Amino acid sequence: MKRVAVLGATGLVGRTFVKLLGGHPWFKVEKLIASEKSAGKKYGDLVEDSPEEFRDYYVISLNEFLENPGVDLVFNALPASISRDVEEKLAQEIPVFTNARAHRYDEDVPILVPEVNKDHLKLVEVQRKRRGWKGFIVTNPNCSTAILTLSLAPLRNFGIKKVRVATMQAISGAGFSGLSAYAIQDNVIPFISGEEWKIENESKKIMGKLKGDEIEPASFDVIAIATRVPVIHGHTEAVFVELENPDIKSIREAIENFDPLKDLKLPSYEKPIVYTEIPQPRLHRDRGRGLTVTVGRLERTSEGVKYVALGHNLVRGAAGGSVLNAELAYKLKII
Template identity: 50%
Template structure:
């Protein structure tokens, strides 16, 4: 078993990590970190469990540690659910100390030698781990993308062979993406907020790195542009995307590409049966009905029309956050980087 820890185990994404790692067949959850005021206490006593699944009682007796390198230096791998401003330093220190870091934070996503990975799309980018080692880092940092970037890029992957140069996307993003206290009730109830700080910039840059080519020691960005408009809507979980792509191919041909798409690997515990699933109903996908497909790890696609236009949806705290990091870690383990 691989001993793992979670940096920032009490927030929305941290709790998803706990849920997904409790009883994991490959990873043994040994360390949970949180703020100084929670350190030294039982996890069950300090966490305000807000997920719609039962609390994993076997984790409740773990003593919470402060968020320091000393707390995790005996782990083989840590999962980071820290805010970006806190994550940068602690993740670098952990990697320097020989610990593998799978991060959900944005701090290192665009670093030239850090892989920004969606396993179904760019598993070869894990080769940058070797470059980190050559540059003197005993451990490594691997990141997963922004939640909406993951939904968009996975939906684009089956279309890669058609070629495209322009992607436009409008997002309808769930409030859980802002954390438990991220959006005040009076701000979001009966409302749509047409701004999410930094989100549109991430969507413009991250897909090009993910779908780019690893040429030796650097990634050459993919040759397309992304124009995004991001909106916060009063949905608890599940980000919905309306996507336009400049592909001029028959609709039936594009639909078949979605239907026949299969991941380039198998056998990872968190991997869904279908990473991308095409839905035929004219009014799908919908967050409440489709966000939990594949245990929250499937991206649903539907409403394919001339243009080329379609709708995509995924669970933002599972496929778009904790589940993405866990799947990355499973691929890292399978490729023998641990």
């Protein structure tokens, strides 16, 4: 049993980490870390819907934790603005599985979606050698990117040439204070700062090939438009893919049969993709405990196919993806 700490445990992603790790067979949460103003208070007093298991845990400040971590691995849900230094300090001794973007674009740090690019975990050894660390950093992607790349993975064998995507992203992706009710009610906001760049660049890294000590990004272009819509949880994406071999029947079969890690029996693992003709956030975001992406509306176009993908942004797109990353590393004896 690995001793675990959750950083940023009172935020939306941090709360999701805590819920997902309750009763975990491999990871035992021992420390919950939050801001100085939360330190010394019981987690249940700060988070009303805390799992019973953690209600009486006393929250620790980040500075106190960094003085003496005393755990085997860390899940990070801190803001990107403070994550870089914190992650590098911890990774000298401890594996860090992070939702923050601070290290996603480092050459020796994988952006991991286990069902899509598990071989990228080999970068951990490159990272340790280059940086002289005992631990390491593994990132998960931006929430929209996680959903998109998972939906694209079954299409690899059909020769992806171009990807175009328009996202309709839930308000929880902006955090507790990210949007006012007045701004989002009765509205669609066709701009999310930095989001389109992340989707376009992270997708190419995730879908790329590991060659030696580095990742060669995917050769196809990804172009995104990101919008915010008045949905609480669940990002919906309209995806258009140009393919070398757009055999619609074979593509449908590949999507429905896609289940690459089922034999590893990871504790959190769920079938990664389920096909439903009309995916909808309210109906389908919680599929597979929030880890399953729903794909539908698959149709042939003049250049390839178009479809709709839907996933839970806080689970598959954030904390749940990071927990899966750690489970894969544990199963492969990297931790």
